[in-house]
Amino acid sequence: MSEIGKVRMRVPTPTKKGEIVTVRTLITHPMEIVKRDKVGKVIEKNYNFVYKVVATYNGKKILEVETTQSVSQNPLFAFPLKVDEPGVLKVAFTDTQGKTYEGTAEIKF
Amino acid sequence: MGQSSYGNIPERRSFLKLLGVAGVTAGAAALGIVPSLQAAPLGAVQPEETVEATLTRLFGSRTLNPAGDKIKLELPLIAENGAVVPIKVDSSLPMTANNYVKSIYIISDKNRRPLNAKVNFTPEAGKAYFAANLRLGKSGNVRAIAEMSDGTLYQAMQEVKVTVGGCGG
Numbered sequence: 001m002s003e004i005g006k007v008r009m010r011v012p013t014p015t016k017k018g019e020i021v022t023v024r025t026l027i028t029h030p031m032e033i034v035k036r037d038k039v040g041k042v043i044e045k046n047y048n049f050v051y052k053v054v055a056t057y058n059g060k061k062i063l064e065v066e067t068t069q070s071v072s073q074n075p076l077f078a079f080p081l082k083v084d085e086p087g088v089l090k091v092a093f094t095d096t097q098g099k100t101y102e103g104t105a106e107i108k109f
Numbered sequence: 110m111g112q113s114s115y116g117n118i119p120e121r122r123s124f125l126k127l128l129g130v131a132g133v134t135a136g137a138a139a140l141g142i143v144p145s146l147q148a149a150p151l152g153a154v155q156p157e158e159t160v161e162a163t164l165t166r167l168f169g170s171r172t173l174n175p176a177g178d179k180i181k182l183e184l185p186l187i188a189e190n191g192a193v194v195p196i197k198v199d200s201s202l203p204m205t206a207n208n209y210v211k212s213i214y215i216i217s218d219k220n221r222r223p224l225n226a227k228v229n230f231t232p233e234a235g236k237a238y239f240a241a242n243l244r245l246g247k248s249g250n251v252r253a254i255a256e257m258s259d260g261t262l263y264q265a266m267q268e269v270k271v272t273v274g275g276c277g278g
Binding site: 020022024032033034042043044045046047048049051057060061062063064065066067068069070071072073075076077078079080081082096097 | 150151152153154155192193194197217220221222224225226227228229230231233234235236237238239240241242243244245246275276
């Protein structure tokens with residue numbers, strides 16, 4: 001569990017300006033699901049899961065994902081990115097404990 | 110080392126017992142009191158919902174147009190493990206500055222909370238594509254609903270058979 005928040009990213013190298021590439025990103029996170037006690041009652045607590053993923057390219061927002069607990073553990077997301085100029089892609093994951101984990105990738109031609 | 114951990118066992122047991130008691134109390138509290146939405150922490154348990162309720166909550170009475178070949182939904186027919194079900198939503202809908210896909214909603218009908226994820230795009234993305242891994246509780250339909258910037262909705266749907274549910278007990 002010490003690895004919580006490790007973000008890995010895979011970005012293909014675009015070959016020409018304006019190409020749309022598919023970015024894949026993976027974060028190590030437990031994405032806790034609702035637990036029930038022996039009689040089947042839902043246990044109320046502050047479950048720890050990623051609820052917001054924001055991707056920006058050179059500071060411009062590409063997309064924002066609102067996730068829930070019904071997304072798998074160690075979630076993997078893939079999304080498109082139109083590359084008009086070289087730059088830095090940043091993906092930030094925020095979980096319900098208030099922690100933000102970031103991954104960056106540099107895109108060059 | 111061995112001796113010290115042996116010495117710790119009774120302490121740990123009582124601690125676990127305490128934990129159990131805390132869990133039961135929390136469950137009882139859940140029965141009696143409905144926490145207000147504003148005060149609840151982000152990770153609080155959301156109430157169960159039927160898919161109809163979700164659709165009404167998100168879209169009101171707007172019509173869901175069948176997507177036809179505008180949205181390609183890729184899902185396994187049979188998911189052996191409901192905890193990890195790969196989904197791919199690919200669409201040929203336009204992605205220009207004034208007419209673009211604003212959001213894609215991924216909804217699984219049979220889940221306790223049907224809304225899995227909502228993706229908000231900007232035209233910068235270039236096209237509307239999204240892939241993730243979902244948790245599915247039971248066999249049922251999974252929908253991808255695309256909302257255009259002008260409010261038009263397109264829906265693509267596919268049934269997934271789940272062998273082992275992925276939403277815990």
